[in-house]
Ligand SMILES: Nc1nc2c(c(=O)[nH]1)N[C@H]1C(S)=C(S)[C@@H](COP(=O)(O)OP(=O)(O)OC[C@H]3O[C@@H](n4cnc5c(=O)[nH]c(N)nc54)[C@H](O)[C@@H]3O)O[C@H]1N2
Ligand SMILES: Nc1nc2c(c(=O)[nH]1)N[C@H]1C(S)=C(S)[C@@H](COP(=O)(O)OP(=O)(O)OC[C@H]3O[C@@H](n4cnc5c(=O)[nH]c(N)nc54)[C@H](O)[C@@H]3O)O[C@H]1N2
């Protein structure tokens with residue numbers, strides 16, 4: 283039972299309830315490919331897998347570090363928050379292999395950057411090599427530790443665990459290795475440290491540039507170390523800010539869409555519905571593909587998304603889908619996954635979030651949670667495309683009744699008739715949702731509790747915020763190879779392509795392009811505008827090939843290349859995943875050009 287992050291809280295809650303009553307935790311989710319590394323790193327270190335800053339915090343910060351994120355294209359509203367912060371005196375550091383619009387003013391006749399709001403927001407641009415972030419933050423931590431009076435001793439003493447071990451590891455950070463791993467100059471890193479030391483309130487924002495590498499989890503843990511050192515969690519203007527993707531990806535997880543649910547969650551669910559949820563872990567996205575490939579999973583059901591378009595190793599994934607007996611897609615739009623099917627295939631068109639949803643004569647609302655932990659109502663107002671369209675909750679409740687039959691005592695019909703009935707149950711199962719219906723009726727909704735942010739309480743295994751001291755990792759490349767990141771252009775929303783231009787990067791009329799640093803390109807004999815196949819190399823010895831890409835000379839960091847997803851998903855091996863989070867390493871694929 284796959285979900286994409288557009289699913290409302292109500293539909294997500296019903297889907298996971300149905301899955302567990304049916305007897306499985308096989309609830310893979312687009313998060314597995316997105317912020318899973320953030321969730322893994324944050325749960326372990328601060329005790330909750332969510333960001334700790336609000337919009338207001340952004341406005342109050344002295345320093346905001348934007349690492350591995352392209353807000354100009356992917357989070358345009360965040361630029362306003364950055365602008366506001368800057369107007370109030372904040373400094374901004376961006377860490378990225380590419381000079382991204384809105385963050386950098388970058389002069390290139392091909393590339394009309396600076397077009398976004400005229401001015402660059404960044405005070406310091408660290409043009410890092412792909413995968414160099416852990417090394418960068420480790421060295422910044424060393425510089426902080428070496429500055430007398432710079433660490434927040436009181437906070438560390440009272441609220442943290444593991445400091446001594448971390449301190450020893452950070453003090454051993456090696457300059458030469460850091461410069462190789464990051465591709466940066468010593469002075470640039472010293473400048474960044476100076477800015478961090480001058481700041482009393484620091485926020486680090488990140489997105490897919492940090493989450494989709496083999497060592498993403500230790501990288502994000504190192505970011506947490508950096509913030510903990512100066513007490514930058516749990517006070518105004520400071521904190522961790524993983525910037526989300528889909529509109530309700532965070533809410534879906536809160537509602538229990540997770541293949542590794544906590545026993546506490548399942549206990550509450552079982553008590554409320556008199557069921558016995560399975561306790562063994564289910565499949566995430568990559569394991570689901572393996573299970574379908576190997577014949578261990580026979581039915582694939584998707585509540586939204588474009589599974590074969592979004593997942594890695596396209597040929598392997600498509601074969602896996604074709605190996606099932608039944609594929610079902612609940613969708614608002616046709617996509618590639620609808621034509622790569624099992625023996626039988628169903629497409630169940632559904633209402634979108636903007637469509638009016640009337641059940642038993644009453645207009646329904648659904649709810650979502652944003653990346654700042656605010657829950658609010660979402661009301662559709664457009665007339666649906668067809669009177670025959672069912673809503674997501676209606677599809678799930680009908681499926682549940684048909685599959686589970688009279689043995690299920692869950693009142694599925696009541697849930698279908700009035701979504702307030704679903705919210706009443708959510709209120710009784712999930713902490714923070716008490717009095718759900720009343721509170722969501724208020725304008726602006728309500729805020730979910732976040733112990734580290736609200737009270738500097740860290741619900742981890744140690745009961746404190748955990749410093750960690752993982753060995754520093756960074757990608758090492760054989761001669762003649764580059765490290766390819768697969769990312770978004772301006773004219774797409776994930777696998778939905780709206781046009782062939784990438785506005786702020788100045789790319790026009792084509793998506794099969796690969797951006798290469800001109801110096802690397804010359805060494806590799808690649809001519810600007812020439813066509814090449816991209817071949818990925820992986821330890822299984824299988825050569826994955828994406829043919830016919832146009833070379834674009836572009837000022838990315840040395841040793842790095844960039845091309846668009848999903849066209850390049852064929853290059854990402856299924857078992858190339860991040861440690862701990864199992865997220866496909868879509869931002870570090872070793873490639874050569876032919
Ligand atoms: N218009 C639009 N908006 C979207 C989406 C969309 O497709 N279109 N998708 C939504 C979703 S689901 C998500 S998850 C977000 C994604 O938002 P982003 O994470 O901004 O998306 P990507 O295009 O994957 O860009 C990754 C950024 O990280 C940088 N990067 C790559 N590797 C590294 C690295 O090793 N280190 C560092 N420091 N930087 C690196 C890239 O150069 C790029 O700027 O956007 C959401 N918003
Ligand atoms: N190589 C590479 N791969 C990646 C990434 C990358 O950076 N590089 N990024 C990863 C990330 S961050 C993500 S989030 C995933 C995205 O993976 P998915 O979420 O699976 O993909 P989308 O393209 O967002 O799914 C779009 C489809 O969702 C359906 N849809 C849209 N709205 C609704 C709705 O309200 N209800 C229902 N039922 N259906 C709806 C439509 O049919 C549409 O065609 O891709 C991941 N894959």
Ligand SMILES: [Mo]
Nearest residue numbers: 316317527528
């Ligand atoms: Mo995402």
